[in-house]
Amino acid sequence: MRSIWRDDVPRTTNPLSFFIFVSKPHLRMVLLSTSFVVLAAALTSFIPYVYKLVTEGTVLLASGVYQPLVAAVGLYFFISTTSHLLWRASGFSGMMWATGMRATARSALFSHLSHHSYQYFSNRFAGSLLSKLKQAGDGSKEMVNMFLWDFLSFFITLITSFIIVFTTSIWAGLILFAFLCVIVPFNYILSKKRIPISIAAQNAETVLNGATVDAIANMVSVHEYVARDAENERLKSLNLRRRALGLKNWQFSEWLLLWNGLFVNIFFGTMVFFRHISGSAGDSYARRYRSSFGNGVATRGVLCSPQSTI
Numbered sequence: 001m002r003s004i005w006r007d008d009v010p011r012t013t014n015p016l017s018f019f020i021f022v023s024k025p026h027l028r029m030v031l032l033s034t035s036f037v038v039l040a041a042a043l044t045s046f047i048p049y050v051y052k053l054v055t056e057g058t059v060l061l062a063s064g065v066y067q068p069l070v071a072a073v074g075l076y077f078f079i080s081t082t083s084h085l086l087w088r089a090s091g092f093s094g095m096m097w098a099t100g101m102r103a104t105a106r107s108a109l110f111s112h113l114s115h116h117s118y119q120y121f122s123n124r125f126a127g128s129l130l131s132k133l134k135q136a137g138d139g140s141k142e143m144v145n146m147f148l149w150d151f152l153s154f155f156i157t158l159i160t161s162f163i164i165v166f167t168t169s170i171w172a173g174l175i176l177f178a179f180l181c182v183i184v185p186f187n188y189i190l191s192k193k194r195i196p197i198s199i200a201a202q203n204a205e206t207v208l209n210g211a212t213v214d215a216i217a218n219m220v221s222v223h224e225y226v227a228r229d230a231e232n233e234r235l236k237s238l239n240l241r242r243r244a245l246g247l248k249n250w251q252f253s254e255w256l257l258l259w260n261g262l263f264v265n266i267f268f269g270t271m272v273f274f275r276h277i278s279g280s281a282g283d284s285y286a287r288r289y290r291s292s293f294g295n296g297v298a299t300r301g302v303l304c305s306p307q308s309t310i
Contacts, residue, residue: 040086045160
């Protein structure tokens with residue numbers, strides 16, 4: 001890890017700038033973990049289509065034709081095994097990235113903090129500063145998890161499913177495209193509104209942790225000045241504020257998942273409807289819609305996942 005200097009720390013409250021700053025010393029792990037997730041998510045998107053091939057091969061087996069089933073099972077084994085290995089490779093490389101980021105964040109911030117004046121420390125509690133350092137390190141690790149296995153995997157799965165569905169059936173692809181035109185801007189707008197709530201909840205957590213550390217460190221003075229009740233009330237007030245903001249942040253996430261689930265169920269129902277219509281229109285159309293239907297199921301699973309809050 002290269003040395004960290006206080007002047008390197010970006011002077012901004014934007015989490016993305018800090019995320020990029022603490023990732024730079026670990027660029028190799030960034031590229032490796034990102035590549036593994038892209039490949040793994042893309043391969044995983046093909047599994048519903050392979051299920052379709054296995055089903056069709058099983059039907060043909062009754063006629064004495066076994067080659068399609070053998071090929072489909074072999075393809076499934078290859079894709080599932082390769083994607084599994086790629087996911088685990090992303091875990092190992094992402095682990096190196098996340099832990100390295102955490103160490104870089106804490107070292108950089110401590111170096112930056114140590115160059116402040118004496119007055120800066122006399123006007124601030126040590127527990128609060130320590131809590132901020134810890135929160136920055138833990139937050140860096142969480143940002144890696146969100147970027148790799150929530151946002152990036154979600155985005156790649158969505159794009160790959162869209163390509164598969166569109167090449168299988170134009171009408172099914174248009175339905176999915178219309179669905180994405182609604183749900184992606186909707187998630188973006190709500191996520192932007194959630195950011196201030198999340199920051200407020202994290203700040204409340206920092207203040208509470210810092211005040212608790214300082215109260216414990218100065219417990220002799222608390223007893224000496226008979227201020228135990230006052231300290232209890234102060235910490236109780238801070239704890240209630242932290243709980244209220246944390247609950248608000250969590251509720252926002254649950255509402256986002258609720259609306260995502262409703263949108264996806266509408267899309268899923270539309271795919272079922274068109275599948276039955278195409279089935280009555282002819283076998284060739286039915287086959288195409290059955291293939292796109294399987295990838296629609298994969299998209300539904302991605303968007304309804306608890307991690308998919310974007």
